Amino acid sequence: MKLKNLFWYIVILSSCYGYGQVDSSKIDKANKAFEGFSYDKALELYQSLAQETIETKRNTALSLWRLNNTTDAEPIFHEIVNTKGYKAEDIYNYAVILRENKKYAESEIWLKKYTAENPDDNRNGLILADKNSYQLLSQPNPDFSIENLEINTEQQEFGPNFFKDQVVFISSREETKAVRRKWNANSLPFLDIYTANRAEDNTLSYPRLFAGNVNKKYHEG
DSSP states (O other), rough: HHHHHHHHHHHHHHHHHHHHHHHHHHHHHHHHHHHOOOOOHHHHHTTTTTSOOOHHHHHHHHHHHHTHHHHHHHHHHHHHHHHHTOOOOHHHHHHHHHHHHOHHHHHHHHHHHHHHHHHTTTHHHHHHHHHHHHHTTTTTOOOOOOOHHHOOOSSSSEEEEETEEEEEEEEEEOHHHOOOOTTTTSSSBBBBEEEEHHHHHHHOEEEESSSSSSOOOSOOO
């Protein structure tokens, strides 16, 4: 080998080694962020990789999903389930994302594939029984009406239950606290348990943190 050729060979090897080291460091940081629920940070690192593996693609798609970006997560899962080395859970997740994106017929195809490959999964009965529920849910029901309440905020609020003459619910709404903590996954306050007064006509008022030593630092909700 000529000296000039040897020089370029060494340069190329050094460059490849350097890129490999950089990617390895990014993957470690991305995995740590992912495991710590910092999906926005993990996503940024995964998307900056020079080369992706099925594992990094999976975590990229899961990060997008957990950031409520099912539109961008869908094609990545589609690629994963059509790649050698996919996991059964990838099929299930892809089917669920398709359903969240209102692609019900396509979702059903992948749910059937999942149940065929995983007959012992105890979710299968629920999957098959629930497969056409979207058709029922999309039909108007005169027994129910939906309206926005004055106590609602733009934050996450769900899970209402009757409690004595009140209603208990879960919310990530901001409260005046000495220390404000936010969850890494969505940068919103941690979910706490709230209560509201319930009038005879079922209107709700005076929302407040549930009394007592129930709400602490993290997701009591």
